[in-house]
Amino acid sequence: MKTQFSRRGALARIGGAVAGLLTMSAARKAKAAVQKVFVSSGAPKGYDPTKHKWLMCIDVNKCIGCGLCAEACKKENNVPEGPFFRTWIERYVITKPKPGLGETRGETFVDSPNGGIPIGGRQAFSELPVPKDQIEHSFFVPKLCNLCHHSPCTQVCPVGAAFDAPDGAVLIDPKYCIGCGFCIQACPYGCRFLNPITKTAEKCTLCYHRITRGLKPACVEVCPTQARIFGDLKNLAPDDPIQKFYEQNLVQVLKPHLGTEPRVLYAGLDKEVR
Amino acid sequence: MTNVATNIFVEVLPRFEGYVYPNEAIPHPLWGFLIVLYPYITGLVAGAFIMASLVRVFKVKVLEPVYRLSLLTALAFLLCAPLPLLFHLGHPERCYEIMMTPHLTSPMAIFGFIYAWYLMAVLLLELWFDYRQDLVEWSKITAGFKGILYRAFTVGVTDESSQALALDTKMGWILSVVGIPSAFLLHGYVGFIFGSIKANPWWGNAITPIIFILSAIVSGIALCVFNYMVLTWIRHHTVEMRCLDTMAMFLFYALVVYAAVEGLDWIHRVYAAEEGFQVMQIMIREKLFYTLNLGQATIGTLLPLLLLGSLQLFRKRVPDLVRRRMIFGSAAMILIGVLAMRWNVVIGGQLFSKSLRGVMGYKLEFAGVEGWFMGIILLALPFIILTVLVKLFLSERLPTSGHLPHGDAAA
Secondary structure, eight states: OOOOOOHHHHHHHHHHHHHHHHHHHHHHHHHHHHHIIIIITOOOTTOOGGGOOEEEEEEGGGOOOOOHHHHHHHHHTTOOSSSOOSEEEEEEEEEOOOTTSOOSOOOEEEEOGGGGOOBTTBOTTOSOSSOGGGEEEEEEEEEEOOOOTTOHHHHHOSSSOEEEOTTSOEEEOTTTOOOOOHHHHHOTTOOOEEOTTTOSEEOOOSSHHHHTTTOOOHHHHHOTTOOEEEEETTSOOTTOHHHHHHHHSOEEOSSGGGOOOOSEEEESOOTTOO | OHHHHHHHHSOOOOOEEEEOOGGGOOSSOSSOHHHHHHHHHHHHHHHHHHHHHHHHTSOOGGGGGGHHHHHHHHHHHHHHTHHHHHHHOSOGGGTTHHHHSOOTTOHHHHHHHHHHIIIIIIIHHHHHHHHHHHHHHHHHHOOHHHHHHHHHHTTTOOOOOHHHHHHHHHHHHHHHHHHHHHHHHHHHHHHHHHHTOTTOTTTOOTTHHHHHHHHHHHHHHHHHHHHHHHHHHHTTOOOOHHHHHHHHHHHHHHHHHHHHHHHHHHHHHHHHOOTTHHHHHHIIIIITIIIIIIIIIIIIIIHHHHHHHHHHHHGGGSOHHHHHHHHHHHHHHHHHHHHHHHHHHHTGGGSBOTTSEEEEOOOOOSSSTTSHHHHHHHHHHHHHHHHHHHHHHSOSSSOOOSOOTTSOOOO
16 A cells, blocks of 8 residues: 655644644743742732832841841741751851961851751850951851842743742742752852752742732841841832942942842952852 | 662761851752763763764764664663653652743753654654664564554555655655754753853853763763674674774774863863862862762773774784773773763762852762662663664564665665
8 A cells, every 4th residue: 555645744734733832832931921920929919020129238247147037037938947048147257367377367167057047045156166366357147049130040940930020039939840950050159949848949039928018028127237138229218228238338249250140239248258 | 889888778967078058058969860860861862873873974884783773772762861850850740841831041941842852853753764664574574562563663654665765765864964963962952051050160161061972972882882792792693893893993083082172171170270179179089089080080081092092003913802802891981981970070060069168978879769779770771671672673583674774775
């Protein structure tokens, strides 16, 4: 038997199948985009992300390392126990140089026991790595999602579950994340983790459920020294602390050479901080 | 080895030295042994396909005995390539989203499409066009389930006119030509997944995709040598020495190019000594000492270079048996070495903190999805599939048509 095989017919069928797939894909994508901002982000109905631009500033000189911010974050956002943090505090201890070596500084010790969260009622940073008299500098650096303008984490997400909201927040749709971990590898700041319970990637959302209702993020709310300053660049009050902050300080960002353009600005950052 | 043993019975907790970001202080690296296997298997596919193209596109006629075996090897490994990826996902049930709503700036999103393209549009089609005439013949003379299978594989196209056969050859050639850049794309993109991560100085490197492609070619040819020799040994056939020598020659030159580019990468890293170089020194001296210096450099590169290189110089003076052993040994060592290389890339990139102030430990466990038992199963699976494919499509009992893959008439 000789089979009749029409090239045109076969091409038309293949074309139809591809077109169908592409249409379906586009429709699902549009649906996902709507779902992302309005359903999965925790924002209330009526919140317009295009009318805000959130910014976080940190004054390193004001941080006392109490760890209340990291603790509040864990409670507020139901972050699992263990090595999982949306925000944490690092302690830097820089020793005096050994005499005669011709150096400005000695060694740098960095630690963040339990992310700086008090352990059993005791301060996390209660013990010093070196005797007091050998210390030249000692300071605390709060860390959180750097709200990158060019965020490498959202760039690499294979399904678009991680996305940049128009208001500057970098968010994840937990109903969409496939848990591949690519974003965690791509974040230069170690700000993401794989939630062991939900098996999806997780990170600081700036307490999106709070800020979209006119509240401050939990870490900012509890900070006793106002080391964390939070604001909305599109709705600045006449004497807004955030405006004062970046007018009065020379600011720096973490790992500027990577070109991620973070929107978490630091004042008083030392060169040892990475 | 003791570490592996202890993990079977007792959980060995990870050790951290220096400072690692709190989120990095997890017991196992995020991408474990499964992700080591993924580029390894994908690389073997790409390499085996390039091996087959040598016959079809570049008309290296002495390699005909391994043409079909190479293609079947590529198919068997390609079928298993997405498995490690799938198993390591936090939500494997959502994997189809990669295809349905791909995020086009993500190198991982492109995987689904390149994989589908390579499997459906290149490899399966090329195999089908190459086997079509044989399938028609075999379906006539084979009874039972096998006969039904062969008939099903013809998809109803039973035309054996000279015009149809000429079209088969032409299509096979076109697919092979398209297949070479596709194979490069398939594995180059795997390299890009790692090379594009600027957050990690061990991975973020423009040359990574090139190194991946070259190592893929080397490992693929080595796998074809390995499979060919094992198959002839099982079937009590004699190895065609001209074919084997030619494979060894291609293997040697591919290895030279791979070693040169990999060496260049290392020279650049050491000379430039950019940020993170100190932590990398710890990796080379301690964390990856055995897999890098012994596995990748010595077993995987230097020894095969020496063995295969000496064969290029003194081939005529070495007796067949010794030559066979030298080539087989080199192929096996390369296969181990490239696996070590994948380990060094994937695990190595996760053994230091992105704060560049500390290092982590990694103990490969026995059980669990990322354990070495699972790894062995995933490595054995393509060989099991290949055995079935060889029984079906390289059967000794069935006659093969006279047509040759490169289109020339049979001698």
